[in-house]
Amino acid sequence: MSDSIRPAALKALLTAAASLRNPELDAWTSAGGRVIGYYCPFIPEELFLAGGFLPFRMRGTGSTDTDQADAFFDHLNCPFVRHSFDLALRGDYSFLQGLVVGTGCDHLRRIYDNALHAPLEASFVYLLDHPRTMGSEEEGAEPIVRYYREQLSKLKEALENHFGVAVTVPALRAAISLCNETRRLQRRLYDLSVAPAPKVSASERAAVMMAGASMPKERYNALLSEALKELETAPETPGKALARLMIVGPAIEDPAFYEVFEEQGAAIVVDDTCFGARTVQALVDEEAPDPLTALAKYQVVDMPFCPKIGGSHAHRLRFIQEMVARYRVDGVIAQGYVSCDAWGCSYALLREAMQEAGIPYLRVEREYIHSESGQLSTRIQAFLETTGGRG
Amino acid sequence: MLNAFSQLMAQSGKGLFELTVNPQNESTTPVILCNGDFMAEIPVALGCEFSDLTLTGAMGTALPEGADLIDGGIELGVESRMCNAIKSACYYLESGKIRTPEMIITTNACCDSMDTLANLMNAYEPWAHVPRFIMDAPHTLDEESYAYFGRQLREAVTFFEGVLGRKMDWDRLREVCVESNKQSQLLLEFQELKKAVPCPAEPDLARQGTELSRWIKHRVSPEVTRWLEEVVRLTEQRVKEGKGIDGVDEKVRFLWQDLAGSWSTGTVLARLQKELGAVCVMDYVSYATWTPIDLASEEKMFASFAKRFLLEAAMTRQALHSTDLFIGDILRIVKEFRCDAVIMPAHVGHRDTNSRLKLVRDVCRENGIPCLVLGIDIWDKRFISPDVVFDRMSTFFQQTGLIAS
Numbered sequence: 001m002s003d004s005i006r007p008a009a010l011k012a013l014l015t016a017a018a019s020l021r022n023p024e025l026d027a028w029t030s031a032g033g034r035v036i037g038y039y040c041p042f043i044p045e046e047l048f049l050a051g052g053f054l055p056f057r058m059r060g061t062g063s064t065d066t067d068q069a070d071a072f073f074d075h076l077n078c079p080f081v082r083h084s085f086d087l088a089l090r091g092d093y094s095f096l097q098g099l100v101v102g103t104g105c106d107h108l109r110r111i112y113d114n115a116l117h118a119p120l121e122a123s124f125v126y127l128l129d130h131p132r133t134m135g136s137e138e139e140g141a142e143p144i145v146r147y148y149r150e151q152l153s154k155l156k157e158a159l160e161n162h163f164g165v166a167v168t169v170p171a172l173r174a175a176i177s178l179c180n181e182t183r184r185l186q187r188r189l190y191d192l193s194v195a196p197a198p199k200v201s202a203s204e205r206a207a208v209m210m211a212g213a214s215m216p217k218e219r220y221n222a223l224l225s226e227a228l229k230e231l232e233t234a235p236e237t238p239g240k241a242l243a244r245l246m247i248v249g250p251a252i253e254d255p256a257f258y259e260v261f262e263e264q265g266a267a268i269v270v271d272d273t274c275f276g277a278r279t280v281q282a283l284v285d286e287e288a289p290d291p292l293t294a295l296a297k298y299q300v301v302d303m304p305f306c307p308k309i310g311g312s313h314a315h316r317l318r319f320i321q322e323m324v325a326r327y328r329v330d331g332v333i334a335q336g337y338v339s340c341d342a343w344g345c346s347y348a349l350l351r352e353a354m355q356e357a358g359i360p361y362l363r364v365e366r367e368y369i370h371s372e373s374g375q376l377s378t379r380i381q382a383f384l385e386t387t388g389g390r391g
Numbered sequence: 392m393l394n395a396f397s398q399l400m401a402q403s404g405k406g407l408f409e410l411t412v413n414p415q416n417e418s419t420t421p422v423i424l425c426n427g428d429f430m431a432e433i434p435v436a437l438g439c440e441f442s443d444l445t446l447t448g449a450m451g452t453a454l455p456e457g458a459d460l461i462d463g464g465i466e467l468g469v470e471s472r473m474c475n476a477i478k479s480a481c482y483y484l485e486s487g488k489i490r491t492p493e494m495i496i497t498t499n500a501c502c503d504s505m506d507t508l509a510n511l512m513n514a515y516e517p518w519a520h521v522p523r524f525i526m527d528a529p530h531t532l533d534e535e536s537y538a539y540f541g542r543q544l545r546e547a548v549t550f551f552e553g554v555l556g557r558k559m560d561w562d563r564l565r566e567v568c569v570e571s572n573k574q575s576q577l578l579l580e581f582q583e584l585k586k587a588v589p590c591p592a593e594p595d596l597a598r599q600g601t602e603l604s605r606w607i608k609h610r611v612s613p614e615v616t617r618w619l620e621e622v623v624r625l626t627e628q629r630v631k632e633g634k635g636i637d638g639v640d641e642k643v644r645f646l647w648q649d650l651a652g653s654w655s656t657g658t659v660l661a662r663l664q665k666e667l668g669a670v671c672v673m674d675y676v677s678y679a680t681w682t683p684i685d686l687a688s689e690e691k692m693f694a695s696f697a698k699r700f701l702l703e704a705a706m707t708r709q710a711l712h713s714t715d716l717f718i719g720d721i722l723r724i725v726k727e728f729r730c731d732a733v734i735m736p737a738h739v740g741h742r743d744t745n746s747r748l749k750l751v752r753d754v755c756r757e758n759g760i761p762c763l764v765l766g767i768d769i770w771d772k773r774f775i776s777p778d779v780v781f782d783r784m785s786t787f788f789q790q791t792g793l794i795a796s
Contacts, residue, residue, distance in 0.1 A: 071749050074748060113750065143539075147527075310510070310527065312510075313514040338470075339470070341506075342506065342507065345481060347468050348511065363468060365470070
């Protein structure tokens with residue numbers, strides 16, 4: 001499907017991801033709507049929705065340097081953290097009334113400390129502690145679900161006290177239902193890549209996924225639903241990719257990164273990243289007696305794990321292998337920002353596992369801005385030779 | 392005095408390596424291997440050896456083959472800028488140099504690198520049969536957090552009992568805790584003595600003393616208690632006599648707010664005190680804030696363990712928690728130890744510290760405390776050489792007027 005005949009709804013979603021501000025977000029804020037920024041998919045946006053906020057997933061879109069953030073962070077700190085914080089310092093996130101940071105990694109945690117002392121507009125800054133284990137064999141996950149439920153409850157109270165809102169059980173249930181609908185739609189978006197010639201490119205899919213955390217959820221669901229109807233009924237695209245690849249690693253929130261692969265004839269058909277497929281695999285229990293417990297359980301048990309969760313390697317590998325089989329993947333790309341220690345040894349483990357499974361594997365260590373795309377494209381071309389053009 | 396310390400430290404270090412970096416070790420004592428620190432009292436009371444793979448990796452970087460260990464870690468395909476102590480530990484593990492433990496216990500404390508090492512340990516194929524227990528250290532500090540972590544520690548005991556096939560002797564655990572409390576008290580006394588001007592003891596003695604009681608083979612033993620008593624007695628004597636470190640004309644007292652690492656003590660810090668009279672009177676591992684383990688009940692005992700682990704274990708205190716706590720410690724140390732300057736080594740692998748340097752600088756400036764940020768690799772002197780570090784610190788002390796040009 002050429003660009004000229006892309007569904008209008010899809011184009012609207014792509015526009016929403018292309019910059020921090022988008023027409024839907026502007027309409028929300030112009031009407032007096034409040035926005036909470038958050039880092040890490042382990043933070044349930046349902047909690048913000050239930051309080052009447054628009055949840056906005058923090059990113060570094062549009063950032064060109066880190067001059068201001070570098071006063072706070074060392075050059076060896078995560079580039080994603082530095083670029084997104086730099087935007088905040090420059091006032092590009094002035095539409096946020098609050099910022100919630102997770103304890104996902106050492107770099108992220110310090111955004112909280114720095115935000116408390118930096119001249120940011122957001123009046124509410126909060127650190128949410130997320131468990132980093134799957135639970136023990138003896139007691140299972142119940143204690144960590146209980147612990148995280150308590151952390152969510154504290155965040156809920158803090159939101160209520162600071163903003164004078166009420167996060168009620170019916171509102172939480174409605175938010176869970178709304179977000180589950182988003183997940184169902186996004187899963188259908190990924191299903192489009194099962195076909196030999198995916199009807200959406202990975203860069204488009206990534207942009208659509210990001211749009212989901214950048215605009216009012218109801219509007220997003222409506223647009224995505226409309227886009228999917230057109231895409232699903234569109235005729236099959238002729239031809240096939242040189243290779244079908246899976247990308248694994250921390251957040252990729254710049255669609256241009258995918259484009260480097262696509263320009264070489266590869267199709268990134270699925271991923272295991274913070275903004276991607278990992279977030280659409282499971283649904284939050286809508287019937288659970290306590291919605292906060294349901295959210296806690298979803299976050300620490302049901303959602304596929306990332307490497308920061310202790311002892312999760314086997315589970316993570318199983319998820320990757322399932323995706324490899326389902327999407328008929330020819331090769332795996334492990335990407336990550338420099339200094340991403342949370343993924344540190346996982347790359348070595350993944351390389352070993354892929355070698356054993358006979359799946360070509362490429363490790364890409366990258367900066368935030370794709371100044372190295374020429375070198376990357378050379379490595380991709382060499383890598384595609386190893387996949388044998390099995391696509 | 393110093394020779395006696397060095398001798399015991401050398402024996403302790405050797406013991407640690409014999410325990411871990413020796414696959415042929417045929418000791419019949421069960422070994423519990425952790426990716427970091429753990430409450431030493433528990434394995435000791437259970438009659439087990441305990442080893443910390445991060446510490447083994449870190450100490451390995453001080454060996455003549457240290458650089459090869461680090462480079463070997465990189466070749467495994469791990470994140471290339473990860474802490475070199477962890478790369479060294481990864482290499483030790485993956486090259487089969489570590490004795491197979493009887494049990495593995497891991498936590499997410501106290502940094503991402505140690506956390507990812509835990510992932511490697513837990514996925515290491517040759518050890519797939521080894522029973523393991525994984526704990527979650529919260530980033531919060533309140534009674535609820537201590538209870539949460541304390542419950543996990545209690546559960547860990549049940550796990551150990553299951554593997555060992557014997558029950559914990561609670562009287563023995565109390566006995567060990569009493570010994571541990573004695574040692575903590577002695578270390579706090581030693582810390583108090585180090586506040587004297589001139590500083591009465593070598594800069595790394597406090598650190599070594601701290602480590603000795605927590606990390607080595609014979610931890611929480613009466614032998615260590617006796618050693619610490621001797622440290623305190625001799626230091627007290629020196630303070631009474633107004634003696635500083637032998638051969639040092641103390642001019643500048645500074646805080647080294649990081650780990651000493653594997654090379655700085657014998658090179659930079661030794662030169663600074665000898666040539667410039669600049670003495671490191673405190674570092675963040677030596678700084679102890681321990682409260683006694685509460686033995687009133689089993690529940691209180693485990694809550695105490697949790698508090699020690701989360702709040703009072705040196706690096707966990709500094710790395711896992713908030714910048715307010717970190718800065719509060721800096722200000723307290725500077726005041727109590729009468730420091731003239733703060734040196735932030737800013738180890739390249741310490742992401743948690745390197746992302747709060749501005750806040751530290753700002754507070755130091757507000758309080759009139761000269762602060763120098765170095766940006767070194769405490770495990771690998773190829774990154775910035777000891778001579779360069781010496782020159783930078785020397786220039787800093789001169790330009791701030793702390794020593795004459």
